[in-house]
Amino acid sequence: MTEIERHQYDVVIVGAGGAGLRAAIGAHDKGARTAVVCKSLLGKAHTVMAEGGIAAAMGNVWPEDNWQVHFRDTMRGGKMLNNWRMAQLHAQEAPERVWELESWGALFDRTPDGKISQRDFGGHRYARLAHVGDRTGLEMIRTLQQRVVALGIDVFMECTITRLLLDGDRIAGAFGYWRESGRFIVFEAPAVVLATGGIGKSFKVTSNSWEYTGDGHAMAMAAGAPLINMEFVQFHPTGMLWPPSVRGILVTESVRGDGGVLRNAAGRRFMFDYISDYFKAETADTEEEADRWYDDHINNRRPPELLPRDEVARAINAEVKAGRGSPHGGVYLDIASRRSPEFIKKRLPSMYHQFKELADVDITKEPMEIAPTCHYVMGGVEVDADSAMSKVPGLFAAGEVAGGMHGANRLGGNSLSDLLVFGKRAGEYAAEYARGQASRPRIDEADIRDAEQEALAPFMRDGGENPYTLQRELQETMHSLVGIIRVADEMKQALEKIAEYRERLARVSVEGNRQYNPGWHLALDLRNMLMVSESIARAALERKESRGGHTRDDYPASDPEWGKRNVCCRWAGDHVEVYQQPLPEMPDELKKLFEENH
Template sequence: MDRYEKYEHDVLIIGTGGAGLRAAIEASAAGVSVGVVCRSLLGKAHTVMAEGGVAASLANVDERDGWKVHFTDTMRGGQYLNNWRMAELHARESPDRVRELEAWGALFDRTKDGRILQRNFGGHKYPRLAHVGDRTGLEMIRTLQDHGIHQGLSIYQECTITALIKNEDRVIGAFAYDREKGKFKVFQAKSVVLSTGGMGRIYKITSNSWDCTGSGISLAYHAGAELIDMEFVQFHPTGMVWPPSVRGLLITEGVRGEGGVLRNSENSRFMFNDIPDLYRNQTSDNEDEGWRYTQGDREAKRPPELLTRDHVARCIVREVKEGRGSPHGGVFLDIAWIKDKIPNAAAHIKRKLPSMYHQFKELANIDITREPMEVGPTTHYIMGGIRVDADTQMTSINGLFAAGECAAGLHGANRLGGNSLSDLLVFGKRAGEYAAGFARENEMVQVQEHQVEELAAEALAPFEKGPENPFQIQGDLQVMMQDLVGIIRSESGLSKALEGIGKLWERAKNAGSGGNRSYNPGWHTALELKHMLTVAEAIARAAKERQESRGGHYREDYTGKSEAFGQVNITVRKQENGTMNVEQIPIKPIRDDLMQTIQEMK
């Protein structure tokens, strides 16, 4: 076969978003050799698109907040399908991780007395999101990157992993290619951490960047790891809908957190028409008052625009379907109305939401300090992913760990805004810590030459194939997933999607790329189809299995919640014959003290 470059590290981190960088920092601090692989350039991770803030119960704005309240909010938001141990660890450890980030140089917005400022966000009982304007993810990446580069990390940029390499039941490395020249690389490692992010690019309308194809989830699946909760995809309520070139681009929930309201074409705040019974107590019809939690929230007045994301997204879809949408198929998000409430409102908006002001001014010629934005749901996040141990983040495969969006369990059926960034910090740290521990306790296992030859042949196969265009297959998949496995699903639609995915698998076998291995996006896309189709099939099969509506999963043929399905998670695993096995597994009973905490918070 062609020559390849070989690298050896105790711990290999795949992905350089918040979870990957935090894992790399922790593993390096443990004194082991760490290699970090990113398919783009360092600092370009999708984490920068997380704008609103990082959720942590610092209680700087409201002293009633605490880890127990955060834990309960997370469990309720996830419809109690969450891994409760992960939710506990996340709620307990998030404040320390945020203070740690601050100590490393993160420049958070401040209260008048100098503490980290926190804002309201959907599903959170109290103001809980520490933020840096609307650029929190960017500040997190900047801080972790600046801290991490001094830890002795070996970083491999513009490098894509195509497969994990195993020895019996243990991962021992990974096979990759250089995106610029197409040269092959083999990484040998004692342990591997996957932190590759999400899969939004399998849908037509998405807030995700080009590299969010679900590759890490697919890599783990094909290596034999178990996936969980794949049916739960979050459609963020507010993406741009105009102009078409930026359709789906994220509009941070921070706009609503700072007072933005949703209106339909009749100028009505339609969210007041659909407040779940859970929140109905003490609700006021006065738009200025908003609604209150039933848990006796004495002072905090909460607009219905800050209900959970799945609920808001479905309400927007309803308005559009019933003919009350905006001219371009969305609804209106208005932050300009606060000019009647706040002195110098325009300056306030620009200070609090600088990225949003710039984004709409430059891309849509709209001044959000003067006029409303047109918004609509966009594929944003997957709650499902690789099943991991709550404490260690190890997958069902020895030596393979996962953290961040590609891992699953914390969020259950629906993720609360802001929990993603604290998820990256809490479980990125844990993954790095335990991956380093595994590396210290186990010997290096050599990658065999025949393994490299097989993977190289598979990677080069598109140059021998044809005539299918990989870009066309990708486009057809995106349209089909948007139409049939999107916000609203049905038995017939999911069956049709699975049939279509099967046909796309056949077409992908003949997906070819011309030219050579240098600067060849057609080749890259042909290799990526395996990951995209794998994740798409897992989502569709899990969605078909769950015959109810819950969180981010809505079935128009099963509109209510099922008590039976409320007791199980759905797992997906690759069988020996290569087919996908879907199984329901019982949720472990929640620990008594945590159940008591939930009851107390109610």
């Protein structure tokens, strides 16, 4: 065994996006010796791509807004599969987290009377997204990063964690490697917070950056923590479509929030054809409530383009399937005919630059060609709502890697407030957990040797599988067989292919040495992508209904019985097992928020 670099901490945060940085601040403020380990460079986390805003019921634009309305919107958007306690804490604590960011130096856009400006977003009854133009995620990361550096928290950049280490059934630390040198590193810590983000690189068309290979999801499952809601994958309605080099890059919902409309190939604004069906089928418990919600939507001049993302993505998919799509298989997003060039450049500077530079399209003069793109996974590590701890003692999760908060579908803007609310909670509770341990856990040296051998295995094989070929085939499988519209036969095909890919993974080989070797890095990531892809496919096959981000062509309706339970995944050594568990019971005082007079 080669010499391995070692460090000791109380809390180790894996990931330096919004959740990871807020967790680090929370753990540090509780007195824990804290480290942040990130796969990329500090400041390059995928959170910077979150452009629209932070959802928080501050009431700056609509005084009627409050946490109860935000909670209700979140639960309805998630088709009532959300963990109600997580949704409650999120709605209650989001405003304070935004004001906290402001106190740390975040520069939000302002209303005429000087308050933090809030914009409309899909699924939210009131305008409640605090924003910085269309660069909100970047400002959040800048502010949190500055705070982390000022506090002196240790940061290990371009360092990838490949395995969680256990002492019995509790966390003892983490094993990883430096991406530049390939040297191995071990972190000894009684508490680990996963903040690794999502799984989008398992799909062919995605808005996600290269880091999103499901590392946290897979490592947690391998350590014994179950995942929840993995069938629910959100396809953001608007991703860039042409030219092929930009396919999947996110087009922020802010375009629609600021007046952009969707048109088919004939120039027709088609979303009005789908709005009433949404309110009757998804929002209301009674016909009267559906009509009231519909009238309220129209009277407040909330455009149908701001229905929840799953509804808009399905509408776009339906237009394309009906032969009314754009030349490259999408539809058009038009803000040029609705807003002045000055307005667009001021409110959407990143979008103007993105289309001008990458697609040679001037969005102040012509529409954007867009199509749905794999954007977010609602599923993740099952955690306790208050503490963010998983079923594995000492293992915490926050942000996209954690499941339960968003149910079957996430509302736009809820992601950034989710990162702040549960990042803080995860960091603070991780510090308290670590301090409460009677003795520090011990790492078995045999586990370190095993992790080292597993990481080096691709170098020991000659002439084996190419990792890039394997990833490309996996992405095509997930895109075509477990995508927006699903049927049982295709998902069974996908599972057969994933089993084949797992056999081929054991034959993957890489050339060269360990110094910055992207092929080697991908070879190690593929294990995670396969575990996550199998979890999605098995959970989607298990849920025999359509709900939120999960649409079954063979079960097109929502089933009330399936609305009472979650699908969970656990690792069985060489495959994923699924099982069902009932939803936690919502208390009566919260149930009343869904009655007719609300």
